Amino acid sequence: MKRATAVNCFDLVVVGSGPGGQKAAICAAKLGKRVAIVERQKELVGGVCLHTGTIPSKTMREAILHLTGFRQREVYGEQYRSRKSITMDDLRHKLQHVSRREWDVIQDQFDRNGVETIVGEASFADTHTVEVLTPEGPVHLAADKVLLAPGTKPARPKHIPFDGRTVFDSDEFLDLDRIPRSMIVVGGGVIGVEYGLMMATLGVRVTIIDGRDRLLDFCDREIVDSLVYNARSMGVTFRLGENVADVRRVGLNAAAVELESGKRLLGETVLFSVGRQGDTEFLNLEAAGLAPDTRGRIVVGEGFQTEVPHIYAVGDIVGFPALASASMEQGRQAVCHAFGVPARDMGEIPYGLFTVPEISSIGKSEQQLTADHAPYEVGVARFSEIARGQIAGDETGLLKILFHRETRQLLGVHAIGESATEIIHIGQAVMAFGGTLDYFRDTVFNYPTMAEAFKVAALDGLNKLAAYDVTAGCGWGDAELADVAALAV
Numbered sequence: 035m036k037r038a039t040a041v042n043c044f045d046l047v048v049v050g051s052g053p054g055g056q057k058a059a060i061c062a063a064k065l066g067k068r069v070a071i072v073e074r075q076k077e078l079v080g081g082v083c084l085h086t087g088t089i090p091s092k093t094m095r096e097a098i099l100h101l102t103g104f105r106q107r108e109v110y111g112e113q114y115r116s117r118k119s120i121t122m123d124d125l126r127h128k129l130q131h132v133s134r135r136e137w138d139v140i141q142d143q144f145d146r147n148g149v150e151t152i153v154g155e156a157s158f159a160d161t162h163t164v165e166v167l168t169p170e171g172p173v174h175l176a177a178d179k180v181l182l183a184p185g186t187k188p189a190r191p192k193h194i195p196f197d198g199r200t201v202f203d204s205d206e207f208l209d210l211d212r213i214p215r216s217m218i219v220v221g222g223g224v225i226g227v228e229y230g231l232m233m234a235t236l237g238v239r240v241t242i243i244d245g246r247d248r249l250l251d252f253c254d255r256e257i258v259d260s261l262v263y264n265a266r267s268m269g270v271t272f273r274l275g276e277n278v279a280d281v282r283r284v285g286l287n288a289a290a291v292e293l294e295s296g297k298r299l300l301g302e303t304v305l306f307s308v309g310r311q312g313d314t315e316f317l318n319l320e321a322a323g324l325a326p327d328t329r330g331r332i333v334v335g336e337g338f339q340t341e342v343p344h345i346y347a348v349g350d351i352v353g354f355p356a357l358a359s360a361s362m363e364q365g366r367q368a369v370c371h372a373f374g375v376p377a378r379d380m381g382e383i384p385y386g387l388f389t390v391p392e393i394s395s396i397g398k399s400e401q402q403l404t405a406d407h408a409p410y411e412v413g414v415a416r417f418s419e420i421a422r423g424q425i426a427g428d429e430t431g432l433l434k435i436l437f438h439r440e441t442r443q444l445l446g447v448h449a450i451g452e453s454a455t456e457i458i459h460i461g462q463a464v465m466a467f468g469g470t471l472d473y474f475r476d477t478v479f480n481y482p483t484m485a486e487a488f489k490v491a492a493l494d495g496l497n498k499l500a501a502y503d504v505t506a507g508c509g510w511g512d513a514e515l516a517d518v519a520a521l522a523v
């Protein structure tokens with residue numbers, strides 16, 4: 035790891051080495067700029083994404099699917115398990131290996147591209163100076179431009195008795211000493227649902243509580259319904275439309291959750307995952323003329339520029355969509371804006387939720403299209419009808435394509451099941467280039483693959499359009515024809 039040089043003048047100083055900061059730093063270095071990236075601790079290079087978020091959670095999910103033999107249950111029955119007893123250490127085993135490898139890759143990229151990594155807590159001394167409290171003392175970095183990518187940390191209300199063992203947040207989840215027999219998840223957002231379903235796959239009795247009436251309301255309803263159906267069949271209980279009033283520890287190995295409705299639930303453990311808070315506490319933003327909002331986030335405008343024009347912010351700190359995937363591209367786009375390089379809008383962002391089974395989407399949901407009064411139709415492929423789906427043991431997955439009834443252009447693609455997060459990009463590419471259903475009808479796909487689902491769904495959609503042709507000229511309006519099409523399915 036390099037030290038800051040005596041001059042300490044940079045074209046760009048980046049705070050935070052998560053996906054947003056990393057890609058910003060590399061992009062600026064490729065433009066020939068002198069770049070420094072500041073990270074609080076050497077071990078944390080890679081950010082939340084590498085150490086407590088995306089990578090560890092997905093590595094753990096993969097370990098659970100592997101060790102439980104989840105993908106083979108369709109063939110060998112519900113009780114099938116690759117390993118009879120599984121411990122947290124088994125689940126963590128691969129995690130350390132993957133994190134270490136990724137850490138090396140990131141550090142190597144910084145070194146190769148001449149990005150100076152400076153270890154310590156960063157804060158603003160003034161609008162153009164970042165002070166870093168390094169282990170050797172404070173260092174001042176003069177910066178032409180500053181890019182903030184400090185990310186977020188779990189929200190931890192003061193009245194919740196976190197102990198990292200019985201009551202814990204999503205960062206602490208990874209350090210559990212044992213797999214509990216039961217877990218109450220407070221907050222059915224993406225984190226709560228992903229970890230909740232991973233634990234249910236291990237046979238843990240899981241209850242998910244959320245204040246909203248519907249889970250994951252940014253996703254297509256049919257897909258979420260299917261997820262909930264799968265979860266219930268694994269024994270998960272949902273308490274929706276219920277707010278948590280209090281959590282208490284009961285003895286050494288249990289906790290009670292009290293709901294505003296008066297209900298009380300008892301569990302061996304409680305995962306408290308009700309959202310995240312911007313990590314801006316130590317940045318001394320006032321010295322730069324900036325102020326965070328109530329959730330510690332920074333407001334940005336076009337090109338991820340803050341109201342102080344030479345300061346940019348990207349990643350979770352700017353709020354929605356708060357994804358590693360989007361953060362990386364935001365970092366690149368911010369640097370292009372800062373140094374006058376043209377960059378195209380990133381377009382529709384896909385969602386990939388690594389639940390069990392996984393779900394993914396791009397574009398509009400049926401609920402959004404209905405609200406917009408858009409003339410759309412749906413083509414569906416069930417994975418039980420796809421040869422690869424059978425091979426993979428996926429009997430419940432599906433892919434649906436939402437398309438414009440007249441132009442046949444894609445409006446949205448939603449999937450649940452095996453490889454959903456991978457195959458969604460096929461729909462994304464076709465949508466981005468303004469493609470129509472006809473592309474899938476006329477194209478030959480590798481066989482047997484999950485991608486074939488696009489062809490099957492497109493043919494299903496086109497068959498529904500044919501039903502409109504049959505009824506053409508009968509004097510009915512669009513609404514009646516839509517009913518006919520639905521009956522014809």
Ligand SMILES: Cc1cc2nc3c(=O)[nH]c(=O)nc-3n(C[C@H](O)[C@H](O)[C@H](O)COP(=O)(O)OP(=O)(O)OC[C@H]3O[C@@H](n4cnc5c(N)ncnc54)[C@H](O)[C@@H]3O)c2cc1C
Binds near residue numbers: 051157184
């Ligand atoms: C459990 C979990 C699972 C997730 N799964 C997914 C997923 O599957 N797919 C996906 O796309 N996204 C996922 N996310 C979201 C993803 O991790 C975040 O969107 C992403 O990490 C945000 O990147 P970032 O660039 O904002 O920085 P972060 O990754 O948040 O990192 C910020 C870094 O800045 C450092 N820092 C902060 N302040 C300072 C300071 N003052 N001085 C020095 N350093 C500082 C921190 O130490 C940290 O290392 C998940 C998140 C969680 C919590």
Ligand SMILES: NC(=O)c1ccc[n+]([C@@H]2O[C@H](COP(=O)([O-])OP(=O)(O)OC[C@H]3O[C@@H](n4cnc5c(N)ncnc54)[C@H](O)[C@@H]3O)[C@@H](O)[C@H]2O)c1
Binds near residue numbers: 224
């Ligand atoms: N696969 C992925 O892409 C992935 C995976 C994990 C996390 N993430 C990112 O991490 C971010 C944070 O996730 P999160 O799940 O912590 O936050 P979130 O904001 O998505 O969900 C929090 C949930 O808690 C509920 N809630 C809040 N207070 C409550 C109370 N008192 N009682 C009951 N319910 C309550 C809310 O209704 C909400 O549904 C997400 O926005 C997401 O972008 C992404």
